[in-house]
Amino acid sequence: MEASKVKIMDKQSLKAQLDQLHNLKVGIGRLTHGEASKAKWAMNNLTQKIAQTLAYFKALELPGELDEARTKAMDIILPATVVIQQEYANLKPNAKGFEVISDETDRQSELIRHALRDFDAKATEWLASH
Numbered sequence: 001m002e003a004s005k006v007k008i009m010d011k012q013s014l015k016a017q018l019d020q021l022h023n024l025k026v027g028i029g030r031l032t033h034g035e036a037s038k039a040k041w042a043m044n045n046l047t048q049k050i051a052q053t054l055a056y057f058k059a060l061e062l063p064g065e066l067d068e069a070r071t072k073a074m075d076i077i078l079p080a081t082v083v084i085q086q087e088y089a090n091l092k093p094n095a096k097g098f099e100v101i102s103d104e105t106d107r108q109s110e111l112i113r114h115a116l117r118d119f120d121a122k123a124t125e126w127l128a129s130h
Contacts, residue, residue, distance in 0.1 A: 010063075011127055017060055018123050024053040025116040032101060032109040043088045043099040050081055050112065057116070062123070063130075069122040076115035080108040 030036050031046040039045060054077060062070060087105050094100055101109075 011130065014062070014123070015127060018120055018127075021053070021057060021060070021116065022120060024049070024056060025113050025120075028053060028109055029113055032106055037101045038098070040098050042101050043091055043105070046101065046105070046109065047084060047088050050084065050109075053112075053116070054081060057119075063126065066119075066123055066126055069119050073115040073119040077112050080111040080115075083108045 027049050028046070031042065031049050036042065036045065057070070057073070057077070060070070084105050087102055087108075088099075091099055
C-alpha cells in the first residue's frame, strides 16, 4: 500500500514540475513576442528567463524513462541558447536605448520552446501510461 502512495505522490510531483516548466516556457514566449519584446531590457529579460528555465529543466527529477527525452531536448536547447547569448553579447541598443529582439533570437527562442513542448508531450504521455 505504501509503495503505491509513493508512486502517486511522485506522479503528482512530476505533474506539478511539468506545469511549472510549461509556465516557464510560456514566459519565454511572452518575452519574445508582444509588448515584453519591446521593453527597454527585452534581451536581458529573455536571456535571464531562458537561463532560469534551463536550470529548472536540468534539475527536474525524472524517471529514467524520460532521460532520453530530456537529452534530446537539451541537444536543441543548448545550441539555441548559445546563439541567443552571442546575439545578446553583440547587441547594440537602438537610438532610444532599447534592446530589440532580432529575428534570429526569435527563431532560436522558438526552437527552445518547441523542444520543451516536445519534452512535455513525452512526459505527459509517460504520466498517462504509468
